[in-house]
Amino acid sequence: MNHKKTAAALLFIFLISLHIFPQADRSRNSRDVVIGIFSFSPINFINEAGQPDGLFPSIIEEIARESGWKVRYREGSFSQGMERLQNGEIDLMVSTAWSESRAERMDYSGESVVELWGQVFIPGSSKIRNINDLQGKTVGVVKKDITGQNLIRTAEIFDITFNIREYSTFFEVFEAVEAGHIHAGAAPHHFGLRYGPAYGLVGSSIMFSPFSIYFTVKKGTNRDLLDDIDRNLAAWKQDRSSVYYDALKYWMTPEELRQRTVPPWVRIIIPFFSFLILFILVTSILIRNSLNRRIKQIFSREQRYRSLVQKIEAFILRITPEGTVTVASDYTQSLLKTGDLTGQNIFDLNILPDNLTAGNLQEIVNLNQKEKENISCIPVDGGEQYFQWHLHSVGTEENDNIICIGINVTDRIRVESALKVSDERFISFMNNIPAFAYIRDSQGKLVYTNPAVAAMMSNPDSDSLEDYISDPELIRKINDGDQRIINRESEMETLEYEVQLPGEGRPIHIHNIRFPINMPHNEMLIGGFAIDVSESKEIEEQLNQSRKMEAIGELAGGIAHDFNNQLAGIMGYTDLLSHGINDERQEKYISKLKSAIEGASELTSQLLSFSRKSDREHRALDINDLTEELISLLSHSIGIQIKIHFNDKADRSVIVGDKNRIQNALLNISINARDAMDNQGDLYFSTQNIFVDEKMSALQGYVLEPGPYVKVSVEDSGNGIPKEIRDKIFEPFFTTKSEGRGTGMGLAQVYGTMQEHKGNITVQSTRDRGTVFSLYFPGSEEHRTEAETEVNLVEDKKNYTIAVVDDESMIREFLKLTLSGSGHTLRLFEKGEDFIDTLKEDKNRYDLVILDMIMPGMSGVECYREMMKINSRMRVLLSSGYSRKEEAEEIMANKNVLYIQKPFSITELTTAIRNLMAGRNDH
Numbered sequence: 040m041n042h043k044k045t046a047a048a049l050l051f052i053f054l055i056s057l058h059i060f061p062q063a064d065r066s067r068n069s070r071d072v073v074i075g076i077f078s079f080s081p082i083n084f085i086n087e088a089g090q091p092d093g094l095f096p097s098i099i100e101e102i103a104r105e106s107g108w109k110v111r112y113r114e115g116s117f118s119q120g121m122e123r124l125q126n127g128e129i130d131l132m133v134s135t136a137w138s139e140s141r142a143e144r145m146d147y148s149g150e151s152v153v154e155l156w157g158q159v160f161i162p163g164s165s166k167i168r169n170i171n172d173l174q175g176k177t178v179g180v181v182k183k184d185i186t187g188q189n190l191i192r193t194a195e196i197f198d199i200t201f202n203i204r205e206y207s208t209f210f211e212v213f214e215a216v217e218a219g220h221i222h223a224g225a226a227p228h229h230f231g232l233r234y235g236p237a238y239g240l241v242g243s244s245i246m247f248s249p250f251s252i253y254f255t256v257k258k259g260t261n262r263d264l265l266d267d268i269d270r271n272l273a274a275w276k277q278d279r280s281s282v283y284y285d286a287l288k289y290w291m292t293p294e295e296l297r298q299r300t301v302p303p304w305v306r307i308i309i310p311f312f313s314f315l316i317l318f319i320l321v322t323s324i325l326i327r328n329s330l331n332r333r334i335k336q337i338f339s340r341e342q343r344y345r346s347l348v349q350k351i352e353a354f355i356l357r358i359t360p361e362g363t364v365t366v367a368s369d370y371t372q373s374l375l376k377t378g379d380l381t382g383q384n385i386f387d388l389n390i391l392p393d394n395l396t397a398g399n400l401q402e403i404v405n406l407n408q409k410e411k412e413n414i415s416c417i418p419v420d421g422g423e424q425y426f427q428w429h430l431h432s433v434g435t436e437e438n439d440n441i442i443c444i445g446i447n448v449t450d451r452i453r454v455e456s457a458l459k460v461s462d463e464r465f466i467s468f469m470n471n472i473p474a475f476a477y478i479r480d481s482q483g484k485l486v487y488t489n490p491a492v493a494a495m496m497s498n499p500d501s502d503s504l505e506d507y508i509s510d511p512e513l514i515r516k517i518n519d520g521d522q523r524i525i526n527r528e529s530e531m532e533t534l535e536y537e538v539q540l541p542g543e544g545r546p547i548h549i550h551n552i553r554f555p556i557n558m559p560h561n562e563m564l565i566g567g568f569a570i571d572v573s574e575s576k577e578i579e580e581q582l583n584q585s586r587k588m589e590a591i592g593e594l595a596g597g598i599a600h601d602f603n604n605q606l607a608g609i610m611g612y613t614d615l616l617s618h619g620i621n622d623e624r625q626e627k628y629i630s631k632l633k634s635a636i637e638g639a640s641e642l643t644s645q646l647l648s649f650s651r652k653s654d655r656e657h658r659a660l661d662i663n664d665l666t667e668e669l670i671s672l673l674s675h676s677i678g679i680q681i682k683i684h685f686n687d688k689a690d691r692s693v694i695v696g697d698k699n700r701i702q703n704a705l706l707n708i709s710i711n712a713r714d715a716m717d718n719q720g721d722l723y724f725s726t727q728n729i730f731v732d733e734k735m736s737a738l739q740g741y742v743l744e745p746g747p748y749v750k751v752s753v754e755d756s757g758n759g760i761p762k763e764i765r766d767k768i769f770e771p772f773f774t775t776k777s778e779g780r781g782t783g784m785g786l787a788q789v790y791g792t793m794q795e796h797k798g799n800i801t802v803q804s805t806r807d808r809g810t811v812f813s814l815y816f817p818g819s820e821e822h823r824t825e826a827e828t829e830v831n832l833v834e835d836k837k838n839y840t841i842a843v844v845d846d847e848s849m850i851r852e853f854l855k856l857t858l859s860g861s862g863h864t865l866r867l868f869e870k871g872e873d874f875i876d877t878l879k880e881d882k883n884r885y886d887l888v889i890l891d892m893i894m895p896g897m898s899g900v901e902c903y904r905e906m907m908k909i910n911s912r913m914r915v916l917l918s919s920g921y922s923r924k925e926e927a928e929e930i931m932a933n934k935n936v937l938y939i940q941k942p943f944s945i946t947e948l949t950t951a952i953r954n955l956m957a958g959r960n961d962h
Contacts (some may be wrong), residue, residue: 072108072264074099075120075129078208081233081290082134082153082252085114095133095152095254097286098272106267116207118183124257131264135255136185144258148265150272151251151557153287157186158228159245160235162216167223170197170245176222177202179212189248190225196533196552213238229291248531249566251557276559288454316355317433317442354390354426354445362386362397374419390417390445391428414448425452475549475569478556481525486564507538517551524555524565535572548573609942657796659819662701662749663692666724669705673722677709680719687725689749694816696796701816704789708753708812711786715757715810723754728818739815742799747818754811760804768802789814838862839886839956844874844902845918846894854889857945870894871902875909882910887955892919903930914955918943934958 076091078084086092091112103110113120113129123129125144136155137147159178161167167176173194180187182205194201204221206212212224213231217238224240231242254268275283354374357366367380375388385391392413413428426445433440469476469489478487508514513536520532532553537546550572556564670683677683712722727750731743760768769790793800797817804810841863843854851867858865866885868874871894877884888906892899899919906913915936930936937955939947 069107069109071111072103072131073111073113073129075123075132076112076114077117077120077134078210079117079134080230094286094290097290098152098283099133101282102268102271105271108267117181118207121183124255127257127260130256130261132255134252136250136252138185138188141255145255146258146260146262146265148254148272149269149561150276151253151559152272153291154249154251154557155186155227155229156249157189157225157247158231159190159223159225159243160213160216160231160240161223161243162239163241165222165243167243167245169243170194170199173201173223173245174199175201177204177220179204179206179215179221179224181206181209181212181226185250186227186248187225189250190245192531193247196531210234213240216240248554249556288458292454292457317431320433353447354428354443356380356385356443358385358441358443360441374417385443390426391415391443395428395430414452415445424449472568474571475567477567477569479521479565479567481563481565483521508536510536520553521565524553525563527555527563530554547571657695657697659693659695660698660701661692662694662726662751662816663688665698665702666705666726666751669702669709670724672706673709677713677722681713681716681722682720683722683724685724687727689726689728691728691747691818692726692749693819694749694796695819696816697792700792700795704792704814705751705753707786707789712753712755712757712810715759716755717757720756722756723752725752725754726750727752729815731815739799739801743815744797744817748798748815749818751814751816752811753814754809756809759806759808760802760810761806765802765804769800837956838864839952840864840866840884841952842866842868842874842877842885842888844868844871844888844894844899845891846870847891850891854948857948861949871897871899871905875902875905878906878909885913887914887916887952889916889918892917900930907933916951916955 076083076085076096079093081093083091083093083095091114096112099108099110102108113123115123117134120129120132121135124132132145134152135141135145135147159167159170159173167173170193178190178201180190180203187203187205191203204215206215209224209226209230212221212226213234215221216224217240223243228242228246231240235241254265256262256264272283275281278284351368352370353368354371355366355368356364356371358364362385364380364383364385372378372380375390377383377388380388386397392415395413414425415428416423416425425448427448429444429446431442431444433442472489476487476489477485480486508517513534516534520529520534523529524532532551534551535549536551537548539546548571550570551567552570553565553567556566558564666685670685673683709722716722729748729750731739731745731748733745736743736745769786790800793814798815800815801813802810803813838861841858843851843865845851845854846869848869851869855865855867866877868877874888875897890899890902894902897905899917903915906915912935915930915933917930917936917938918941919938931938935955937951939951943951
């Protein structure tokens, strides 16, 4: 009976050995395979020994063993490898990202090897913070590499332009950034994180375009190689303990944490020998009780197995239920360095996990079951190592019937810790990114959202931004884009739209980017970023409005100039006509005509004010005092049903400006407010000291320079301004009033006043709740001064030789009739060039020049400069419909120059000439 048990035990050992060491027939026809490799550490590279190394070579080594390949590598750059693949010099290319253009020339493995992200790496001192900062910079990429191509496509989406410089390897890119030859370099994020610090580089916040890398062959060739690859990869990906995951953990782990994982055969043999030890112990007991005559032979066999156990690098102890050590392997004693462990209590050694106590051990003995796997941290050789413990109860009659095995899992723990840190960094990045980030499956269900999305989704039935969109056409566009991504017809989908979120006072403008995420087993997910660009849109609208108003101002100024030229002639001839009329009725008609001309002149003055071309007197004034004066005027004229309030006043209320213009602007706004309130309501005035920073300047379309300002607000309780006309209210001649009640120049003149004062005006209006106009005036440290006394005119009866340079024939003829009749000698010129030619012949020919500023060909400014080269003491009466301060500042600095605004009367003209010739040229 005992012999049968022994034979059964030996047969069982034999079957176990067959299971552990299978002798499968894997003989295949060997095949020579030439593989292209390039420097892309740690994915693939040539190590210091000159041998291929990295993730791909590790996988190729296993595939070659399984499939009977004889592998030979061909080293070069990535672009060289791609060319060799097409030329047939190599059979297989590693680490190739998918793109439509490449797919036309190559076949890809169905299984990807690893997924990567692109990232821009910069010097630590660089000011590049986001993709907008790359504008105009030089960025290095690897030639024909997908990372650089993805960065270029991403920049095109944001309309960013930068210079591209190509290199053969990512190491060359980093060397160029370190040397200062380029501003930044694009590389896969894992490469940059691993090697960037060696070059003094850090990863920027510019991350983009996740992509997978595959094995590739030339189109239509070597399909059997891809089949071998896909078959092995697909099987390995199903087994977390496969060589694929071992290689992935090793090569994608930071180098300081990287250690080779335990080979599969070691993982198989450890439990086998554990079982074998247990079996030997049981067998020895049987042999000792039943076969005393063979005790020497059994003892010898046990010693052989014991010596084998002693070589296993793991804690192996045999203890009693009370914890007393009866057997300890040599490796165990060498690790602990405490001498012979026999007789010591295992709990005194502090090697078991804290949750394992004497009670646990007794429970194992009583229930005869395997205890849960536990991990303890043990100080070993000056460092800490982690051991996973397996405790087994051995069903024997002996007292030491518990086997304790502690396997070193330090490498695994460190890899898991590194992966956890990596996951935490990714989660931290996604949690803090200023955008809605999400991932959806092919059915549109959310599988990941960052906190920005969770905070936005206050409705529990909502799971995407699209739930807040009511436009069916926009929903259709979004769904069509998602379908193109799922069908692999699009690498990226972008869309801009407005969405009204809960708790928001107004819709926000969203810039949405969606892209494919390739997952294992050919699964496709959709990743997306939704960025709130409302503020950028507001700035853009402000800039567009500012440009439009500037263009309208230029047009208004041009019209006013031409109109003033015509009015100048009409005014002159009317003056001439009035000198020869004695008839009372005709004098009345001429008086009416002059009034009409003056009215037309006032209209052009408003146009010139709007275009910032009017001539005004600016001095220090107190805006609080000015506002109180206006309120006093309004209280007697605006209507008793309107209550006027002025409660909030600025402490520093002195500005520099034209009092009449500013008071007229506030009066225009007040009259509009009265009409909006139908002569009944509340009108609020307030002044406030504010400081305009860079952000506020941007929100105002960069019209305001940063600095201190006095803000004057006028608020009414009227009907508000409809949104559809809000952008037009400052345009000349635009009015909603009925015919005869307004010209449409009121708010246009206000706009011109603010431009003239280097300020700005904004409007906020809510339907049926009123309107607030805010006027921003630059603050001033000056004190208010009283107006200077006007200079008395100088009488002069002399006659002069005068040159008239003006392209308007009516003005030339009027001046000739007027001045010739007063005894002056005139010579008329239509072009500045002709006048300069005569001046070159005799520089002292003329006593003074009446010069028009705006002329075709040689302008008034150009004519003045040429004149000064010939005779720098020439007296000039500058005549124009434009502002002398903005358009002729250079000329007006000359003490021999006086300015006269068109249209002018004969009296104004003769007075200006006398003052100029007498040296009285107060500008």
